Amino acid sequence: MHLLYSDDRQEARQTAMLKDGSFSFAYVPAGNYILRITDAQDAAPASPPSDSAPSSGADPGASPQTAPGVHKYMDKEMPLDVQGDIDDVHVTLVEPPPPPQANQ
Numbered sequence: 001m002h003l004l005y006s007d008d009r010q011e012a013r014q015t016a017m018l019k020d021g022s023f024s025f026a027y028v029p030a031g032n033y034i035l036r037i038t039d040a041q042d043a044a045p046a047s048p049p050s051d052s053a054p055s056s057g058a059d060p061g062a063s064p065q066t067a068p069g070v071h072k073y074m075d076k077e078m079p080l081d082v083q084g085d086i087d088d089v090h091v092t093l094v095e096p097p098p099p100p101q102a103n104q
Contacts, residue, residue, distance in 0.1 A: 009034065030082055
């Protein structure tokens with residue numbers, strides 16, 4: 001995550017987002033900034049086993065539970081007016097659209 005000066009877009013601060021989605025910038029003077037989020041991602045939950053899967057003595061040919069994947073999100077920028085300590089800045093990130101399918 002980057003905090004940019006709004007007038008020249010130069011980087012004022014940089015920090016990492018924690019696993020819980022929180023972040024913090026220390027010692028930010030009052031002013032107008034741009035909050036830039038890049039390369040955001042989180043773990044996708046594993047798929048639950050299907051109801052038809054055997055509960056014991058699993059079939060060796062059956063596919064295992066899907067391993068967790070990674071959700072990647074589009075980069076985002078938003079204006080941020082700092083006039084003192086700020087708590088609870090919420091940024092909604094969206095997943096990129098799926099790649100277009102090739103015509104056959």
